[in-house]
Amino acid sequence: EVVLTQSPGTLSLSPGERATLSCRASLSISNSYIAWYQQKPGQAPRLLIYGASSRATGIPDRFTGSGSGTDFTLTITRMEPEDFAVYYCQQHDDSPFNFGPGTKVDIK
């Protein structure tokens, strides 16, 4: 079973700044099947990235995913006010399709 860890736990940024979020897997992920989700309070998660680097439908190009093997990154090039949220990575390669513990991005 793959275990995902995310860092940092909390990231404090100002609007316009760049966000770099990390997701590390305990085992190498085949096909780079890592997804990233955004979740705001009281809402369901929203898929941002799948397959490590493919943007889901309607996701702005300021969201970029990268990585392979065991190390993956979500980059938000310029934080917009609506981007302050919790971000989760998930491995969608093999069951169980576990999530990481999340990174909260809040306003500095």
Place this chain on the structure above:
Amino acid sequence: QVQLVQSGAEVKKPGASVKVSCKTSGYTFTGYYMYWVRQAPGQGLEWMGWINPNTGGTDYAQKFQGRVTMTRDTSISTVYIEVTSLTSDDTAVYYCARVRGMGDMAAPYWGQGTLVTVSS
């Protein structure tokens, strides 16, 4: 458009069972796996298992085996999750989600969530 609409909030006593439904529309129900994810108050996302709506086949996270059952009713394009022997640790929002496609279990479509509260 794809829609997943879940049943309403539930309050249950410890030891009871709960069954949550997720009615789908806007796509071919039997063509896409679905899974269930829960989120305890203030906590992260916990993947519970998947169901193949075509065959009824399931796979559960080890933590939930023996206590969770996922089923479907193809006649009304609805999936269900039943959790038995509830404890306060099962208090959470339960989400259903539909995957992108065959062989790709990332989930672009989610239900609105169902709050299950377990309290004596």
